[in-house]
Amino acid sequence: xxxxxxxxxxxxxxxxxxxxxxxxxxxxxxxxxxxxxxxxxxxxxxxxxxxxxxxxxxxxxxxxxxxxxxxxxxxxxxxxxxxxxxxxxxxxxxxxxxxxxxxxxxxxxxxxxxxxxxxxxxxxxxxxxxxxxxxxxxxxxxxxxxxxxxxxxxxxxxxxxxxxxxxxxxxxxxxxxxxxxxxxxxxxxxxxxxxxxxxxxxxxxxxxxxxxxxxxxxxxxxxxxxxxxxxxxxxxxxxxxxxxxxxxxxxxxxxxxxxxxxxxxxxxxxxxxxxxx
Numbered sequence: 001x002x003x004x005x006x007x008x009x010x011x012x013x014x015x016x017x018x019x020x021x022x023x024x025x026x027x028x029x030x031x032x033x034x035x036x037x038x039x040x041x042x043x044x045x046x047x048x049x050x051x052x053x054x055x056x057x058x059x060x061x062x063x064x065x066x067x068x069x070x071x072x073x074x075x076x077x078x079x080x081x082x083x084x085x086x087x088x089x090x091x092x093x094x095x096x097x098x099x100x101x102x103x104x105x106x107x108x109x110x111x112x113x114x115x116x117x118x119x120x121x122x123x124x125x126x127x128x129x130x131x132x133x134x135x136x137x138x139x140x141x142x143x144x145x146x147x148x149x150x151x152x153x154x155x156x157x158x159x160x161x162x163x164x165x166x167x168x169x170x171x172x173x174x175x176x177x178x179x180x181x182x183x184x185x186x187x188x189x190x191x192x193x194x195x196x197x198x199x200x201x202x203x204x205x206x207x208x209x210x211x212x213x214x215x216x217x218x219x220x221x222x223x224x225x226x227x228x229x230x231x232x233x234x235x236x237x238x239x240x241x242x243x244x245x246x247x248x249x250x251x252x253x254x255x256x257x258x259x260x261x262x263x264x265x266x267x268x269x270x271x272x273x274x275x276x277x
Contacts, residue, residue, distance in 0.1 A: 046213065046217065046240065046271055047213060047220075047222070047241075047242040047267075047271050048242050050242050050244075051077040051109075051243045052077060052263050053076065053077070053223070053243060053244065054071045054076050054078075054080065054251065054256075055080040055245050055246065055247035055250075056079055056094070056102075057082045057093060057094070058250070065104075065105035067251070068105055068106040069105070071250075071260075072106060072107070072108055075261070076250075077108065078109040078111045078133075078243070079102070079108045079110055079111065080225070080245045081110055081113065081131070082094060082115065083095055083112055083113065083115060084116075085115070087117040088116055088140050088194075089115045089196075090195055091196055095125075096122070096125040096128070096129040099112060099130055099131050100129035100130060102130075103129065103130030109133065110130060110131050110132045110133070111135070111245075112126055112132075112133060113135045113165065113245075114126070114136050115137060115140075116140060117140055119136035119140055119141065120150075123154050123155055123160075124158060126158075126160070127160055132161060133163055134155045134158070134160040134162065135162075135163030135165050135188050136164060137164075137165045138164050138166050138175060139167055139170060145177070148164075148178065149181075152178065152183040161185045161186065162185050162186070164186075164188070165194070165225075166190065166208070167190050167193065168202055168204075168205045171208070172187075175187050175212075176215070179215075186243070187212055187220065187221075187223070188223040189208050189209050189212070189224050189225075190205065190225055191203075191206070191224050191226035191228070192227050199226055200227050201226060201227025201228060201235075206238075209222055209240050209241050213239065221242060222243065223241065223242075223243035224236040224239075224241040224243070224245065226245075228244055229246060230249070230259060230266075233263050233266045234270075237269070237271075238270050242267055
């Protein structure tokens with residue numbers, strides 16, 4: 001196993017060298033302020049622990065309990081549940097009944113990405129169903145910052161981790177005050193438009209990931225969702241993501257365990273190597 005891990009690490013390093021063209025969108029290195037903060041903390045990583053979150057939107061719905069167990073057996077830490085209401089986004093997918101059914105069959109963290117017109121309406125329902133994390137879209141909240149702050153408090157009071165998601169066009173500065181005030185635990189940077197699986201990864205969105213990581217260092221979970229696969233994960237990893245959502249790349253692969261291992265190795269390698277740079 002150690003030999004396989006070394007070969008995988010060597011492969012990722014060599015692949016990174018060959019893919020500089022994709023990385024041109026990201027500033028080189030990290031700021032001295034971030035380096036100084038890491039030195040003070042004595043940490044070997046520039047970000048929280050790596051988590052791989054297979055998206056069940058790409059799973060076999062007729063075998064959902066089996067699919068959840070299969071992901072757990074392959075080392076996934078989270079399951080990503082895409083809830084869409086047909087209004088905020090045009091698709092209609094999963095809701096609290098699916099979360100409740102899954103909760104009976106898995107110990108994995110249920111990471112609910114709520115693409116809903118009125119996210120406050122559904123907080124209690126997802127909490128009762130057994131959701132561990134509730135991520136709402138900043139763009140869906142009406143009423144300005146006061147309403148957003150109230151929603152964050154509502155989610156936390158319901159016993160779930162608070163996540164805020166932003167579309168590709170939304171500036172990262174829109175969530176800066178929420179992170180600064182410790183109102184959210186995670187920022188989800190969408191690398192595709194929300195609403196449908198199987199879209200192509202937008203590398204330019206990783207500028208926001210890098211800006212958030214430089215701004216907040218290792219205190220913030222940063223998730224990336226959309227078009228991630230072994231061929232694209234390096235860009236997200238280099239930018240500073242530590243939670244990787246992957247749907248089709250995992251569930252449609254003939255070797256899903258290898259895909260999960262590759263995604264994790266890419267993030268871990270980036271997290272360890274940035275400090276040395």
